[in-house]
Amino acid sequence: MPNAPVVPTVRRRRLGTTLRRLRNEAGLTLDEAAAAMGWKGPKMSKIENASATIRPAEVTALLRVYGASDPAVFEALENLARDAGKKGWWQTYSGVVSSAYADYISLESDAERVCEWSPLLIPGLLQTAAYARETIASITHIRTPEEIAALVEVRLARQAVLTRPSGPLELWAIIHEAALRHRFAIRPATMREQLRRLLDVSELPNVTIQLMPLDSTAHPGILGGFSLVTFPGPVPDLVLFENLSGATYVEGDDVAPFMKAVERIRASALSVEDSLARIAELVEGGTQR
Structure with missing residues (x-):
């Protein structure tokens, strides 16, 4: 049975947008960032466009590739990744x-x-x-x-x-x-x-x-x-x-x-x-x- 498509939740969109900005600030292309992670280019594009998931541990590794060092940056984006697919009380x-x-x-x-x-x-x-x-x-x-x-x-x-x-x-x-x-x-x-x-x-x-x-x-x-x-x-x-x-x-x-x-x-x-x-x-x- 094929996997269900990833729903681009608002948290996932915010995470993707932020990761794209950090990649651009690091001066890396999609392919360069993907290669540093051992991924193919399309996966990076899907993450930034909120159509693919990324685990908190992967966010941590990606931020290191981008040269991030601020603990607050790691915490904020790891939390977004962790909660990206979580349903809120308002879904009721x-x-x-x-x-x-x-x-x-x-x-x-x-x-x-x-x-x-x-x-x-x-x-x-x-x-x-x-x-x-x-x-x-x-x-x-x-x-x-x-x-x-x-x-x-x-x-x-x-x-x-x-x-x-x-x-x-x-x-x-x-x-x-x-x-x-x-x-x-x-x-x-x-x-x-x-x-x-x-x-x-x-x-x-x-x-x-x-x-x-x-x-x-x-x-x-x-x-x-x-x-x-x-x-x-x-x-x-x-x-x-x-x-x-x-x-x-x-x-x-x-x-x-x-x-x-x-x-x-x-x-x-x-x-x-x-x-x-x-x-x-x-x-x-x-x-x-």
């Missing part, structure tokens, strides 16, 4: 989670840091169940109540990265104050509960929250929200945009402008202390103004 929700969303959850679970500029919504990693339910229902109006409930479960399950024992995700969320003033007609208390959640989660040492005030000066974020996702070791950063048609990723050299934009957006926002004070004011009744 494959009936409601799109492939693009599943890819992002996988990336988020591997990430070291996320910096999110959110001008319209509270970031998903900080949402309460009630807020998530209201917003998901408003955005995905063709979903059944059962599907909405499942998507809420997914959103809440994602938040485990903030407290994972293996090293919590660092989250820096910059939220526009306008996002904190939404009204929910059916459940008026939804936003107040959500604001309390922001104050509670801000106590985590790995979570930083800033508010962009209504009277802020112009900054690069006026063009729309995005998430800058950073990975350990040599795995390249990426940027995520979301809209009604799905997710769009920016990678490679195109990430650099967003890194600069994040610094300018942070500088335009309230300080962390003033941001939390403003949220506390809104909890006490400011949302009714």
